[in-house]
Every structure is written in C-alpha cells, then in structure tokens.
Amino acid sequence: MDEFRMKLKSYSNPSNPARGKTILSSKRKTEAYLRVMFDGKDVTPKPLNPDVFSGGRERQISVYEHDRPDVRRSTIQSLNKTYSIVRFKSELREGREGSTQPYRGSIQSSTHLTSLGGASSLTDKEENPTSGSQDENAEPSATAGLEAGPPQEEEDEDTSSIQAMKKMPVRVALTLCETNTVFLLDIPSATAIKDTEEGDLVELDNEAYEYLTVGKGRNRKMLHAEVQTKPIIVKTRTTDYQRNKTKAGSSYCSVWEMYDTYKDKQDSEEESEDDSEDSDVGEATGHKLDEVSSLDSFRLSNEEKQVQKLMKSPRFLEAVCVIERLLASNCFKEEQKIFRCLTVPDDFREKIEYNYRLNHLWTFANEYTKGRSVNSLDWNSKNKDILAVGYGKFYFADQVAGLVLIWSIKNPVQPERQYNFTPPVTAVSFSKENPMLLAVGFYDGAVIVLNIASREKMIIGENIPPFEPCWSLCWNYGQTQGEEEVVCATFDDGRICAYSVQKKLEPFQLMRVAKADGKLKGYNATKKCTNLVIPVTRYDAAYFLRYHPIHSSIYFVGTNQGVIHKCSINYLNQHLDLFLAHEGPINAMKFSPFCPQIFATCGDDWHTRLWAEGISDPMVDMYVTMHSVEDFDWSPSHSTIFVTTQSKFIQIWDIQRKIYDPQSITESPSKARCTKVQFTDNGNCLIVGDVDGNVHVFSVEDLPFKAFFQENLLFESMSRVLSTNLPLMKKLRKLRRKQSVMK
Template sequence: MLPASSKMPHKQPPPPRKQSISMGRGARKRDEDSGTEVGEGTDEWVQSKATVKPPDQLDLTDAELKEEFTRILTANNPHAPQNIVRYSFKEGTYKLIGFVDQLAVHFTQVGNLIPKDSDEGRRQHYRDELAASSQESAKVVISETEILEEEEEPKEVEAGSQTDVPIVEASEKMAEEELMTPKQPKERKLTNKFNFSERASQTFNNPLRDRECQMEPPPRTNFSATANQWEIYDAYMEELEKQEKTKEKEKTKTPVAKKMGKMAMRKMTSMESQSDDITKVTQAAKIVERMVNQNTYDDVAQDFKYYEDAADEYRDQEGTLLPLWKFQNDKAKRLAVTALCWNPKYNDLFAVGHGSYDFMKQSRGMLLLYSMKNPSFPEYIFSSESGIMCLDMHVDHPYLVVVGHYDGNVAIYNLKKPHSQPSFRSSAKSGKHTDPVWQVRWQKDDMDHNLNFFSVSSDGRIVSWTLVKSELVHTDVIKLKVEGSTTEGLEGLQIHTVGCGTAFDFHREIDYLFLVGTEEGKIYKCSKSYSSQFLDTYDAHNMAVDAVSWNPYHTKVFMSCSSDWTVKIWDHTIKTPMFIYDLNSAVGDVAWAPYSSTVFAAVTTNGKTHVFDLSINKYEAICNQPVVAKKKNKLTHVQFNPIHPIIIVGDDRGHVTCLKLSPNLRKMPKLPRTMTRYNGCGRASLRRQPQTAAKTLPRRAASVRSGIRTPEG
C-alpha cells in the first residue's frame, strides 16, 4: 500500500495567511515603485482630505462655475506662416501664396513589422525555414561523426591494419544519407511588376560630320573705254543705217500688210488728235469757267483781297470773321466733312474728305479738291466704297494724297493720273487696320528714299507704311496698352486692354517724338525708337481726345481738345495743363495759326468758331461767332491757310465755309526796334518772325505756371 500522500498527484496550497502577507508585500512593492505608498487596508483612501486653496484663488458663484465655455478645435497649425510671398519671374513681381501646409508632425518612428501576407513577409519566412533546416542537418552530421570517432579509437588499438574499414563504411553511409535527403530548391527572387522591366534599349546617337566647301570668287575683268567725238559720230551713223534698213523692209511688204498698217496708223493718229483736242477743249472750258465764277463772285473776291473791318480800331480785344465762299457738291450731300488739308505748294487749293461719324449710318466716301478760283465745282473728284476719315498731302510731292478709310484701309491718290482709282491701296491680304483710321500723316523718306507715312486707328496700333516697289509695306511702331489693366487669362496668358487711338501729331524739330490721343482721354508721348513703352502719359480729358497739335514755333507746347467741352494747352515737360478753356460744347477740332505762336482756333458742335490770342487775352476768346445758321449743323474741322488770313470750316452736312480774319485776330508779334517792319514793297517782312513768335508764348505761359486758371476762374 502506498502512503496517502502518494495518492495525491498535486501539491497542497499554502496557508492563506502567508498568501495574504505575500500579496500585501507585493502590492506595497509595486506601489513603492509607482511612487505611492499604500497600507494593508483601503480605509486611508476612503478618508476625506481637506483641500488647500491658494491665497490668490478667485471666489466664483455657482452660476459662474456652471457656465459653459465653447472651445473649437481646428486643424490649423498656429506656427504656420500666413504671409509667404514668392517672386514670379513671369510677371516680375512678388505674389502672395494662398495655400499654406497646415500639417504638423510631432512624432515619427520607423516600424520593423512586416505583414505575413505580403511578398516581403513570405520571402523572410522562406529564408528562416531554409536557415533552420540547414542548422539541423549540420548538427546531425556533427553528432554522427563524433560517434564514429569514439567507436574507431578502441579498434585502432586492437588491430592497426583494420582501421581503414570503418572509415570507408562511415563515408559510404554519409554519401547515402546525402543522396536520401532531398535537395532544397534555390531561392527565387520575386520581381515587382511596377518597377521591373525585362527589356532595355538605348537610343542611337547620330554621328556628327563636318563638311566644308569653298566657293570660287566671281571672275573679274578690267574694262576701259573712251568717249570721243568721232566715236559718238560713228554710233549715230550706225543708228541711222539701222533705221534705213527697217524702212527698206517695210517697203518690201505686201499691199495687204501696207493697208493694215496704214489703217492702224490712222486710228492711232485719230485717237491722239482726239485726245489732244479734248485736252485743249477742257483747258479752254476751265479758263472760261473760272472767268465766269470770277465775275459771279467778284464782290467776294474783292472782300477776300482788300476788305478790312474798320470797327476793329474801336475794340482792342475783339475780332470778327467775314464769310467768303461756301464750297459744296451734290455728290457729297449728306456726307460729313471728316478732314481738311491745304496744299503745301498751291495756296488756293485744299482737299476735303467726306464720310460719316455715325456708326449705324456708314456709306461711301468722297475725296474732293477745291480751288478758291472756282468755288462752284471741285477740281478733282474721287469716290471710294468706304468713308474717308482723314487725309494728308505730301510736302515735297503735292500731287500725292494719302487717305484713311473707315474700314481700316489706307490709300494713296495721284492727282497727275487721270483715273479715279487710288494708285496704291492696302488690303486684308497685305495688311490693314481692324478699326477706322482716324488720322494719317506723311513723314520723311526712309534711308532708301521710299515714301513713308504713319496712321493711327481704334485698334490701338500706330503703323508705319512704306511704299516699296509699288507696294505698301506696313510695320507696327507701337501698340497703345492701357496701364494697370493687365489681366491673367487661361494658362497664365496675360491679356492687355488696348487703348483706342483717335489723333496724333509729330514734333516739328525732334523727328522721333510724337503725341497720341485716345478715346479714354489720355495722351501718350511716344518715340519712334521705343515700341514697348511710352515716354510719358498725361491724364488729359474725361472723354475722347479729338485732336492734338504741336505749336509751330514753341517746341515744348502742344494743344488738345476733347468732347468734354475743353481745350487745354500743355508743356510736354509738365503733366498739368497751362491753360484750360471750357467752350460749353463738344470741341471737334483745334488748329494753331501759322503766323503767331499765341493764336489758335477751335470749332464746336453748337456751330460756333472760337479764336483765341493769348497775347491779348489769356482767359477768354477774342472771337465767338456762329458759322452755320441751323442748330442741327455741327462743325467738325478747321484749318488755317498758310499764307492768306483766312480759315476754312467744315460741318456734318458736307459744306465747307471760308472765313476771313479781321485785323484784331491776326496781329503780328511785336518786332524789336532793330528789325524793319516793312520792306520796300510795303508788305510785312516775316524773315525773323518765327523767332519772335516763339518768344511770346513762353512769357505768357510763365505768368500762369504758379497757378492754373480756367476762363471762368
């Protein structure tokens, strides 16, 4: 019989007291490690402890303690910068970055766990299995070799000759075990389909080759000859012999050929005689017509030549305009006068352009040239499909007239040619403006002595036109871009607002300098040499600029007029006007007088012509006179005659009125005592007049530069 204790396979538990003691010690030990000492019981935790208040604690009521405060947690990084700017090389400025990264990283740790199902996890598991199997096989081989060595030692002592047999048997057993153990397959590398490619290629670089060639110089020959009297005589004799031979050949022709040749000669001679007769008749008819007109308008011609208003002696600061001729044509009826220009060579001849300023009522255009010797009918008549908006006559070639059309084309008319079509004309194929051409102006010939003129249009382009081999070639001089109006379009493209050019004028002495007025009321000072920027910008008017004009004597002064009822006189070195005149109506055109630097004229849409003389009165006009009788008529343009004391005024009904200036309106500048006032013929000597006139305006302008005044002020 086994003892009772042996029947119980498990140990008895220790007494409960010892367990509780051990548990208390362990708990105390753990609490000591955590920094808190706990006794055997839990009564110490249940006991209430008195709270200690700091002396500066606030005493709050129950309502204040129960008050809820809302706290909003946002994902914004408080340390992230809010005003980061970066330089934009495209726009040339610093630009504010709108989006700032709000991600804040507090802790990062690189993990060492790999998912079992991933490719890398499977590869690692496979490597671990191979390593474990290799270690086990190595241990088995080592243990077997040790056992064999222990068995071989006593046998070697007994019989030294039989020591080789167990070694051979052991080696044979090891070979059999190696054959019986299966070979482990080689590790296969798993490829990533996303960054693995089985094929590779390399581009072929083309070989570089140098080829040289040498040109043969053109052959040269020396030529020399002399021109003597006998050589010239021999050349003439050879030409005479050739003519005699041709006459002999004509004599040997058949009679039919002779008759045909005679008929052709008769027709040619009849046509030549007829054209000669027509030219003779037309010349005689023109002389007779002028004689009839001279007799018909004899009183007007006498007033133009000799009449002077005697009342000017009693009014020092006032003048009048005497109406002379009125030019009109039935073909240009209801067409507005859009341009006026005197011929630079013939002082009695002027050109009139007819068109329409109404966008909804566009019609054909007319170019008429009138002479004061024949006010009843124009000397030249040219018609066009589109309205003529501007024109100009060449100074060196007074028979060439350039015009600008409403459809954006420009054309050159030659008065010497009998046909009515322009000699040269632009087209959509060769290049033209996309908006109406508001002004054209002839310029000096280029380096190759080709004719050259400029044009301005509402499409914002100042274009230079050159006549090269009977063809108009255009080049953009400058584009009118409104400053501060650049917007960014699709794909970062910069879109510029284009200014609409309405008028321009070129400086008399500085060849590259010119002014451009726009529909926005601004005046740009530009240069022919710089096409990307303006020399200066003037905030001139509140409405479209209708005309700008440099003073013919003072090189720094120019004048502008606008539809905002004002005429302003500027010094181009100062951005504020020197004189401002309010004419109580839209101003259509202004013009400087050719005989004085202080006299200018302006026409308004209420039918009045205003003449100013700054040397007499710099605040008001010395002449305000209505020219057209009807209120519906509007004056559009005015021009001074370069020699005679007259002006021509055009209206929107196609009429041109010629007016004579009274003596008070054409007072000459005061000459120094050392200069003679009259020459031997009794006429005023104007040899040094430009220098005298140029000194008058600066003295008047200097008196108002300290404070600008309007006529009403």
C-alpha cells in the same frame, strides 16, 4: 688610243665592285667576222639596219664623236651590231633554260674593237703578261669562247670551221641613261614674279599702257603730217542722155494745218473703233431685248455720240475747267482778293478795333457733298490754292459712301477732281515731297495713295484692309536721313503702322498703344465709380499721330481714353512717357508754330488745354459750354491766338487778353455742327467743315498787330495766367531759359 683602251679595260675589269662584267672584254684576240653555231646549225643573226634603230641606241657614243668625228659612222654600226648580238644571245639563253647541253656561240667580233681603237685589238694577256695570274680566279670572260674568224681580206670567203663555244656570262653590266625631255604641252605664263627682271619689265609696260589710255598720255599732242599716195588711175568716159522735163511749183502748209490733218485722221480711227464696239454690244445684248423693240431705238444718234465723246476728252475737260474759273472770278473777284491778301486794311487808319471778326467769303459745296460729313481737310504742300476734303458718314444706322474732292480757290463752285469710294473716308493727307500724291484712309481700315494729276481714279498703292477703321494719316521720312517718304496711319485697335509708297502697301508696325492702368500723371481726373476687373480690350484706339517739330524721331499718339503716349521710332512697341490729358477721347493735338515746346489739346470733356513739354500739369485750361471741342488750330500769324469749334460755333481765343471767354464766337452759316477747322498758311483766312458736307471759307479781320517777338509774348501771356500758381510758373520760366540756351 691608249687612253681609250684603258677606259675599255676598266669597264671590263670584274674586280671592280661598282660595275658588272662586260661582254666586250677581249682576253683573247678575236677576228673581224664570227659565226654563231648551235647544234651544228648556223644561227648567226643578220646585222640590223642602224638607221632604223638609231633613235633607241645609247648616247655614250657622243664622247667618241667629239674626239673622233671621222669614226662616227663606223662606231654607230659597230654598236648596233653589238646590241643585236647581245639581244639574240639573251633570247637564245632563255630558250635553252633547262637544257643540259652547254651553250656555245660567238658574241662579238674583233672588228668592233678594231674599229673603236683604230688598230687590231689585243687580249689583256698579250698587252699585260703579268695580269694572267691575277685573272686566273676571275670568272671566264664573255669572249673566252670566241675564236678568231678569217682575216679582214678573207671575210667574204666561206668558213666551215666551227669554233668552240662557251657559256654565257653570269653578270652583264648595263648602263641606264636619261632620255631627252619631250614637252607635250607648253603654256607660257601671263604673269611675272615681282622684284625680278621680268617683273620690272611687266610693270613698265603696264605703267606705259595706263599712261596712254587713262592717264595724261591720253591727251597727248597730235600732229598732222602729209604723205604721198599713189595716184588712182582713172579713165574719162562720156555719154549722151535725154534731158528730163521739169516744172517749178510751190505750196504752203502751216503747222496748224499739219496738226489738224493728223488729228482728223486719229479721230476717224477712234470713231471706227467706237462703232465696232457698239456693234459688238448690240449683238451681245440683242437676245435680251423684246422682239417688238428695235435696236435702233436704243442706239444714240451721231450727234449724241459726239457729245459724249467730247465730254470724255481731257482737252475739253481742261478747257471747261478754265472757263469755270473765269466765270467764278467774275462772281468771287473781291473775295479772292481778300483771300490772297490783295486788299489789306491800312495800318494807319483812323479807327482801329480788335473785334476778332470772321467774314464769310464762300462755301465749297455741291450736290454730291450734301449729307456727307467733312471728316478731314488738308492743304497742298506746294500749291496753297489746292484743298483736299474727305467726306463720309460712318454711323451705325446711317452709312454714306465716301467721297474725296479736290477744291481750288480759283473755282469755288465746282471741284477740280472728284473720286468716289464705297466706304466712308476718314482721313486725307498730301505728301510733302510729291504734291501730286494724296493718302486716303477709310472706315474699313483701307489706306490708298492717289495721284491727283489724273482726273480718273489712279491708285498708286493700296494696302490689305485690317478689321478696324483708320482715323488719321500723316507723311514722314524714314528712320534715317535720306530715306523715302512713308505714310503713317493710326487704327482703332491701337496700331500705328508705316507704309512705303509702292503698288502693295506693306505695313510696318511702329507701335501698339496699350491701355493705361493705375494712377496717371497729368490732368487730375475724377475717380471712376466702376472698376472693370476684366477689360473688354487691352488696347486703346489711336485717334491721331503728331510728330515733334524738332525731333523727327519723336511722335505723340492720342487715344480714346484721353491718354497721350510719347513714343519714338527707335523703340518699337514701347512708349517713352504718357500722361492723362482729358477725361474722354482726344480729338486734336497741335504744336505751337512759334514755340515747339508748347502744344494744345482738345477733347470730348468740353475743355481745351495748353501744355508744356516736360511738365505734366496743364498750363492753361479753357471751358465755355458743355459741348465737345471737335477741333483746334493755332494761328500762324499770332502766337497767342487759336481757334476751336464747339457744336455749330467757331470760337477765337487770345490768351494775351483773357482765358475765361473767347474773343469772338461766330455761328456757322449752315447752322450745322462743325467738325474741322484750319487756318491758311498766312493766318488771314480760316476754313471750317461741318456735318452737312459744307466747307466754309472765312477771312479773319480786326486782329491785333503782329508782335516782333512772338515767342516771348506767348511765354509772358502764360506767365500772367499762372500768376496764382507759383510752382507751375517756375517750371515754365525754367523751360523758357532752357529754350533760350538751346537757340
């Protein structure tokens, strides 16, 4: 108790500068009950209910609760009472501001201090007589105006004595304490800090989860165990039911019967649809007919309808194709054996002659090809029995509609597919990756991609036609390995464009061939008599495009001025090199199948020339008559043999034998000018197209035996030809050594 009184005295000491004066100082003895009188009226406030305001009181009482649990209730009531009186006094003082009358009133009864201390409170003067002189100059205490009320036993009695009131204290010491923390929202974190205890636990949980779901724990051993379950309580019930009468029966139905049944049903539905369409057509066109004529006379009979429907059936057309092949094999049985190399002459026969003879087997032609020039030929990349032929005339005075026919060796009489077009066809080319796709170029500049798997015209992709004709087509892969196949086309305005196979063929320009000026290397052409100051066009027509057999990024372009441009897909619109090959348009350029550094060209200047890559001068120059060399092709079986076409003649050359004259000259069976020539893959047969729409198939017979080293034979034959030209022979030998080192 003495310790508590010392604490209370320290709070009420005004000399302490760190704390203000307290209104609870007990300088004089107070009584337990006080009344507050103002202007002769009793304004004593009624005590408040401590239970109502228990949440807003200060919590300093916890010290006393800890020391004296038995006074907790009384202490709370005393503090609540003190709080209400102090509040009332402060409000009353604010209402009396400006008044001259002094304020008098009681603040606190001695009951409060008595209840806190556990005994009657004494004033500071009574407890410490020497402190009177020290507090004389101090401010009057807040309890200076307090007078003792009735004693504890007389609290219930009415008291009429009015105590003298003094002024309110000037300073009041208030202590602010922190309230309890109230959490309005608490969201626990889903993560933990690494390298902590919580983080280590989370990592262990994650590792265990991955082990059980993804890792080896997924395949953990499983065991079967038995457990006991509660038996299901059931009840047995029986009833009587009349037995059903049954009868045994059987039936047999084959797969063909089911197929025919559903097929007849489908055919009947299609016939009903056709009848409805015919009736609609009759109603729509009825107003155009003569009144005398009857609609029945224009309608077909049921038999004719069935025949027309049968002719459109894909199954019937396929059956007709098979029957035509069987009938054709009866007529061309021996020729087909020769084409397939089933009848090969004996290498050890008694009489062997090298006549380079062409034996005519058959001709691909029908009534639709008559009068249409053969402009392009191409064998299928997968099925070597399939040949695509493009027809059309594009002369100014005589233009014929285009036609594409797909011929088969199994049926030399009728084509397997037929596609009609309005503009003349100038080029056809099969895809190397997808053999069903056929690229077709036209005289109006259009380029389309056909799917020949369908008998109807199924166009996979089509471009927007430019203003100039398309002269050649070829398939090649994109700039990088693994890209899809693209169609490369050359046009008369010098453009070389690449198209990706899609519904709308978008052009990507690789090159535009400019007109070559000045003196060019290559063939030493005669000087022109005229010199045009202002040329008609700045670009030459690109007639063909050939990719290098080894370097897929290098390609060659031939023009109508006889110039060959060496280009690369890595350098757009720029050529790497160029040289003059012919005086006039170049019709063909092809690489040797045995030596990729040797290639041949033919043109309208009546010459056929052999070239070596990197050497600007021609190695071999061949000339026969004053006719344009329309086409050229190397033999796949002999490195020194190749074929050319001039006018209506087919010429077979062998540079191993001679170069001043061909080994054999064969006249076309139709006596028409030949336009295209091409060997088969085995080199035993030859196909030739002419301006009348005929495609002749020949077998090449009486050829020399195949050499073991075809490339060496080619170089040796060319070296013998160049025996009079030592500089060129040295260049050729250097190229040969370089080729051997590369291998």
